[in-house]
Amino acid sequence: MARLKDPSKIPLIYEATLSLILKSGYTDLRMADVAREAEMATGTLYIYFKNKEELINKLFLYLKEEKISQMFENADSDDSFFISFKKLWTAYFTISLKEYPKMLFIEQYAYSSLLSSETKTKSDELVAPLLNTLVKAQEEDLILKIPAPIMLSHIMGATLEIVKYFINTSTHPSPEIFEQSFQMTWNSIRK
């Protein structure tokens, strides 16, 4: 009987890939390097992923799912919308800062031609819970009635760009700036 695929290898490959993209960007990503970093042979990669493109697509979805799950980790259905929203925003801000490479990867590839349309569709589905949160609040008249995807784009775009600023200047947000950043976001959607 043939050996079974070793499920522990996939995360190893993801980690290796990310680590290399972080170091030198996608342009310099070589499959042989991924294999070496993941401590396996080149050929082994092709047992788990059809090719480089599939690896990138799967990694993208894996990370996007992971990040969105993390955002909801502290969610509590008893919370008011404001508290829910602040928790989500804080999670997004904090995770982006802490796991910037992963976030940058997600963002850089989101609109890139390296992703298949299938991946893009799946990616949109993952965002649905965030949209629903906004829609519900709009129905309850708690925030402005602006199409939810537009509103979500505004919020996430604004927040990630601020995170980029801190990463890029190698500085860290003070509690005051953290609070101000949230204020801007909240002001932009509140009634």
Added chain:
Amino acid sequence: MARLKDPSKIPLIYEATLSLILKSGYTDLRMADVAREAEMATGTLYIYFKNKEELINKLFLYLKEEKISQMFENADSDDSFFISFKKLWTAYFTISLKEYPKMLFIEQYAYSSLLSSETKTKSDELVAPLLNTLVKAQEEDLILKIPAPIMLSHIMGATLEIVKYFINTSTHPSPEIFEQSFQMTWNSIRK
């Protein structure tokens, strides 16, 4: 006397490069294709640019400068801050939408390892006029006192992400949504 370097060739090369990156992304950018698109020989590219990397760096600065100039084109020193700000925001929104590929190029490369630190420094200098606009308004107590780079990141990140949404869904913003988008931004910084 020999021919002089033909200064009209540089914009031709920029246009060709952009057009190709737009079609297929940087990963697939081949110098031979740039040359063909610009209707010159491969070797000619290397008279005007040391190598592919320099071409990308110079193109980045060229576009960034062009875009920021365009943003200030309608500026009028007699305008109130609100009018000034709305003009700038409108220009940013409109240009991003109309010249999305250029904007995406600027954004995708801004933090990429393909750009030299020298290019990054020069790039920051180009943004200074935008920061000054905010700082002056803060000194006149017209908007929130939040560090200008943070505020600017918030504004531009939010706006570009909304533009991406329209591009990605192949839709166009209605006047109403345009106005709502501005409102969110304005609300986020107003006193």
Added chain:
Amino acid sequence: MARLKDPSKIPLIYEATLSLILKSGYTDLRMADVAREAEMATGTLYIYFKNKEELINKLFLYLKEEKISQMFENADSDDSFFISFKKLWTAYFTISLKEYPKMLFIEQYAYSSLLSSETKTKSDELVAPLLNTLVKAQEEDLILKIPAPIMLSHIMGATLEIVKYFINTSTHPSPEIFEQSFQMTWNSIRK
């Protein structure tokens, strides 16, 4: 288990390289041609040699070693010095004539900038046995007491140049000329 590196490939590459240098010289040596001649893919060359330069350096040492081994093949420790010397000289003359391209390759590259200093050092070591032969004879007062490297240069330079003459005129040495050539050499060092 994967295929092991195939040790038979290295001599194949050496032979192919030599054969091409023989035909058209180093200047026209293209790696793609080496690969075709050795009946393998271009990339395979780079598994066995880091680059063209390393291939040339390794080939040089391989040939130098081979040639010097061949010179000693008929050596017999019971021979008198004169017999030993004549055997060595004859071998050098004969091999140079028969395998002129290899000898020319060795000679042309010996002082060229294509060889690393490491290769040059190793090359010198290979010559040591020849020097020792002369030194011993000098100690036994059988030949002139002239620094061995000078004497060896004299002998080998003279002999190879004669070989070049025959190659260049597409003629062959008569037994008489062979004997005369040896006489000149022997006369130059005898007591």
Added chain:
Amino acid sequence: MARLKDPSKIPLIYEATLSLILKSGYTDLRMADVAREAEMATGTLYIYFKNKEELINKLFLYLKEEKISQMFENADSDDSFFISFKKLWTAYFTISLKEYPKMLFIEQYAYSSLLSSETKTKSDELVAPLLNTLVKAQEEDLILKIPAPIMLSHIMGATLEIVKYFINTSTHPSPEIFEQSFQMTWNSIRK
């Protein structure tokens, strides 16, 4: 009326070419570099030489002629053969040592495929005076009766190889070694 070709440019080009070959070898010789070193435009080279190959061929003959002239500079028809021979040998040894790059160039290219057969023929003609010197001495029964081209090859090959040794070890021949080197050569041809 058109300007005349400037005859002073040819030696300038020769010097520039030699100087570059000396630095980095023929493989790295680029016409643009020759032009820069000779302080003229690339195109100008092509006014004086049809192409790179012609430049190399002409340079070869120029140098070979120069070197052989220099060898005969001290010649005196009243000298005995031994004195004549010693003067010639000394000149060859000294010039080779002092102008090693030029000598190496001559030697390296003498049998190379870069030289046309026409150049090779002309080159042989330049050597005739040296052959004649030997033939005359043989007719007068002053040296061994061995075919002159063989004898000349022996002499020049031996001598140049000794020079190479000194260049290669960055050492200089003592008067004693100089004398010993001559002795070996003289012994090899004397009656």
Added chain:
DNA sequence: AATGAATGAGCATTCATTCAT
């Protein structure tokens, strides 16, 4: 399944030569 040697298309860059000025 795992390995890593082998493959060969692909691409950035160079450089001899031409030719418009």
Added chain:
DNA sequence: GATGAATGAATGCTCATTCAT
């Protein structure tokens, strides 16, 4: 004649992918 920008064929080397073991 002199210039040097323009040309584009040529080439060393890379790297995604395959496949024999």
